[in-house]
Amino acid sequence: MLWLKAFHLVFMVTWLAGLFYLPRLFVYHAMADDQISIDRFKLMERKLFWGITTPGAVLTLLFGFWMLHSYAWAAFGHTQWLHWKLLLIGILLLYHIWCGKLLLDFKHDRNTHSHVWYRWFNEVPVVLMIGIILLAVLKPL
DSSP, X not given: OHXXXXXXXXXXXXXXXXXXXXXXXXHHHHHOOSHHHHHHHHHHHHHHIXXXXXXXXXXXXXXXXXXXXXXXXXXXXTSHHHHHHHHHHHHHHHHHHHHHXXXXXXXXXXOOOOHHHHHHHTTHHHHHHHHHHHHHHHOOO
């Protein structure tokens, strides 16, 4: 079971690193005004989202649900912290999907948000990560 947890954590770090960096690229992309920079950001965003962030998400969820099925639900399913953690993970997954939508908007030159908006948007996964980790480690409820 420790192997499952270790791989779950490795891919969680990968997923979150991508979710921290992708909106930062959106900040710079929203500020870009020359075609060379715009094309470079489109390429970087696509590679980050599809090559690192999404595989990290899929593997995080795969190992997480494997642990949930193998032992976590039986051991902790009756406690509230696990339900709250799963809710926050669901919100993080929706954020990931939203990033994919924003990626498509940039790809098709349909961005409607300012760099300031993306700076605030960039803080969402940090707040979710703090909640998820505190619930997983402290199991307060």
